[in-house]
């Protein structure tokens with residue numbers, strides 16, 4: 001409830017779930033009223049001050065609080081004490097998608113298509129709210145108790161009405177216009193859907209290289225090739241090829257992704273929790 005003023009006393013802190021750059025995320029239970037399980041992200045104020053990230057953190061909080069979509073992790077509220085700011089986040093019971101990806105190596109086409117459809121629907125929702133995520137990568141994707149995908153960590157997202165210029169994230173998922181530090185817009189998220197689709201099916205991102213400079217060159221050249229194994233369907237390769245296009249204006253739109261044969265043929269609609 002937005003009006004309520006939360007404090008640490010309202011929560012029983014459980015196991016640490018993970019350690020981010022600026023603090024830790026803990027399993028927690030709200031003990032005063034609901035017994036509700038949440039994820040509590042504790043961020044050190046001195047880290048925010050040191051890296052001058054107040055505006056970015058404030059933007060992440062405003063954006064994520066305002067977004068309501070089944071595939072976007074909820075931010076229920078926040079509070080602070082002397083040294084830390086706490087974000088009260090939705091708890092995704094099955095953890096990080098990339099751990100599932102590392103465990104299985106790669107995903108069956110139906111599972112990959114279901115995740116891409118969920119991501120596309122979540123991004124369409126974000127884009128109509130003028131939000132570009134810009135940092136969609138497996139580390140930022142969580143799975144809820146039903147295996148539904150949740151986009152987390154809006155740390156790098158921006159409220160965009162004009163073109164953006166800020167550099168961010170690891171290179172593997174960045175569109176050419178971002179790695180070239182050029183003006184970029186919503187279409188960067190479409191590019192990233194192509195990267196993720198490739199990684200879900202082959203187990204590695206398409207432009208992976210030993211050195212970052214080589215990844216940079218491969219992205220700029222759109223040096224895309226499909227290994228002969230695993231044997232991936234022609235439709236999947238067709239969708240990826242229509243997203244990993246250098247000219248951002250001709251990348252397949254989110255609407256067209258939802259209508260693509262690989263999606264319509266493979267998506268298990270129950271898996272996309274589309275209401």
Ligand SMILES: Cc1cc(Nc2nc(/C=C/c3ccccc3)nc3cc(N4CCN(C)CC4)ccc23)n[nH]1
Nearest residue numbers: 017018019020025039089090091092093094095096
């Ligand atoms: C914000 C949030 C996290 C979250 N849930 C989970 N986060 C993280 C790892 C989180 C993390 C955080 C910061 C940096 C790195 C990792 N790991 C998790 C691991 C989980 N399990 C339970 C299921 N097991 C199969 C694997 C381990 C469950 C939920 C997890 N819900 N909401």
